[in-house]
Amino acid sequence: MITSFAGESKHFLDEKSRLSIPAKYRRWLTEEDAEYTFVITKGADPCLIAYPAIEWDMFAEKLRNLSQFKKKNRAFIRTWSRNSIRLKCDKQGRILMPQRLLDFANIKKEVAIIGALNYLELWEPEMLKEHQESQIPLDDDYFEDLADIF
Amino acid sequence: MITSFAGESKHFLDEKSRLSIPAKYRRWLTEEDAEYTFVITKGADPCLIAYPAIEWDMFAEKLRNLSQFKKKNRAFIRTWSRNSIRLKCDKQGRILMPQRLLDFANIKKEVAIIGALNYLELWEPEMLKEHQESQIPLDDDYFEDLADIF
DNA sequence: TATTATTGTGGGTAGATGTGGGGAGAAATC
DNA sequence: GATTTCTCCCCACATCTACCCACAATAATA
Numbered sequence: 001m002i003t004s005f006a007g008e009s010k011h012f013l014d015e016k017s018r019l020s021i022p023a024k025y026r027r028w029l030t031e032e033d034a035e036y037t038f039v040i041t042k043g044a045d046p047c048l049i050a051y052p053a054i055e056w057d058m059f060a061e062k063l064r065n066l067s068q069f070k071k072k073n074r075a076f077i078r079t080w081s082r083n084s085i086r087l088k089c090d091k092q093g094r095i096l097m098p099q100r101l102l103d104f105a106n107i108k109k110e111v112a113i114i115g116a117l118n119y120l121e122l123w124e125p126e127m128l129k130e131h132q133e134s135q136i137p138l139d140d141d142y143f144e145d146l147a148d149i150f
Numbered sequence: 151m152i153t154s155f156a157g158e159s160k161h162f163l164d165e166k167s168r169l170s171i172p173a174k175y176r177r178w179l180t181e182e183d184a185e186y187t188f189v190i191t192k193g194a195d196p197c198l199i200a201y202p203a204i205e206w207d208m209f210a211e212k213l214r215n216l217s218q219f220k221k222k223n224r225a226f227i228r229t230w231s232r233n234s235i236r237l238k239c240d241k242q243g244r245i246l247m248p249q250r251l252l253d254f255a256n257i258k259k260e261v262a263i264i265g266a267l268n269y270l271e272l273w274e275p276e277m278l279k280e281h282q283e284s285q286i287p288l289d290d291d292y293f294e295d296l297a298d299i300f
Numbered sequence: 301t302a303t304t305a306t307t308g309t310g311g312g313t314a315g316a317t318g319t320g321g322g323g324a325g326a327a328a329t330c
Numbered sequence: 331g332a333t334t335t336c337t338c339c340c341c342a343c344a345t346c347t348a349c350c351c352a353c354a355a356t357a358a359t360a
Binding site: 301302303304305306307308309310311312313314315316317318319320321322323324325326327328329330 | 331332333334335336337338339340341342343344345346347348349350351352353354355356357358359360
Binding site for chain 1: 316317318319320321
C-alpha cells in the first residue's frame with residue numbers, strides 16, 4: 001500500500017520564486033521518484049496541483065484511452081497537457097515555480113501546501129479560505145452516496 | 151480480530167509540546183505499526199483524534215477511488231486530509247504535537263487520553279467535562295434504534 | 301518489603317530541514 | 331558573436347526535529 005499524503009503547512013516563495021517542498025512529502029515518493037520530480041498543473045479549483053511524476057504518468061495513461069475522434073476529448077487532453085509542467089526539485093528540495101502558474105492561483109508569496117492523498121494542493125491562503133467558506137457544505141445526500149461505497 | 155482501545159488517563163505536554171502516548175495503546179498497534187505511527191486529526195467534537203496509521207491508511211485508500219472530476223469529492227478530500235497529520239513517536243514513545251492542532255482542541259498542558267475502539271481521543275480536561283455536561287442525555291429512543299442493529 | 305523491569309519526563313545536542321543569496325554555465329535574445 | 335536572462339549548483343546559517351542519556355515514577359516480581 002502506498003502511503004497517502006496528509007496535512008497542511010504554510011510556506012513562502014523566496015525572491016527567486018522557489019517553493020520549498022516539505023521533506024515529508026518528498027520522502028513519501030517512491031523509488032522511481034528518487035530525483036523528486038513533480039508535475040504541476042492548474043487545478044479544477046483555483047489552486048495548483050502537484051503530482052508526484054509517477055502518479056501523473058498513471059493518470060496520463062488513462063487519458064490515452066480517450067478516443068481522439070471526439071472533439072471534446074481532444075480539447076480536454078490539449079488543455080490538460082499544456083497546463084502541466086514537469087519540474088524537478090533542486091538539491092535543496094525546492095521547485096522553481098513558473099510565473100504563469102503562480103498567476104493562475106493568485107500566489108504572491110505565501111503558499112498553503114495541502115497533502116491530499118496522492119497529490120499536493122498549492123493555495124494562496126486567502127483564496128483557500130474564501131473557497132472553503134463559499135462552498136456549499138457537504139450535505140446528507142453526499143454522505144448517503146458515500147455510504148454506498150464504504 | 152484487532153484488540154480495541156479502552157480506558158482514560160491523564161497526561162501532560164512537556165516544555166517541547168511532546169505528548170507521551172501510554173505504552174498500553176502503543177502496544178495495541180499491529181506489527182505494521184512497529185514504528186508507532188499515528189495520524190492525528192481534528193475531531194467532530196472539540197477534541198483531537200489519533201488513529202493508528204494503518205487504520206487511517208485503509209480509509210485513505212478508499213478515498214483515493216473517489217473521482218477527482220466531482221467538486222464535492224475534491225472538497226471532502228481536501229477537508230479531510232488538511233486536518234490530518236502523520237506523526238511518529240520518538241524512541242521514548244512521545245509525539246511532537248503541532249501547535250495548530252493543540253489550539254483547535256484548546257489543549258495547553260493537561261491532556262485526557264481516551265481509548266475508544268480503534269482510535270484515541272485527546273481532550274483538554276475542562277473541555278471534556280463541559281462537553282459531557284452540555285450533552286443531551288442519551289434517551290430511550292436512541293437505544294431503541296440501537297436495538298435494530300444489535 | 302526489597303529488587304527488578306517498565307514506563308514517563310526532562311533536557312543537551314547532532315543532524316535534518318528551510319531559507320537566502322552568490323555565481324557559473326546554459327539558454328534565449330538582440 | 332555579444333549581451334542579457336534564466337536555471338541550478340553551491341555555500342551559509344538559523345531553526346527545528348528526533349536521537350540519546352539520565353533519572354524519577356510506577357508497576358511487576360520474588
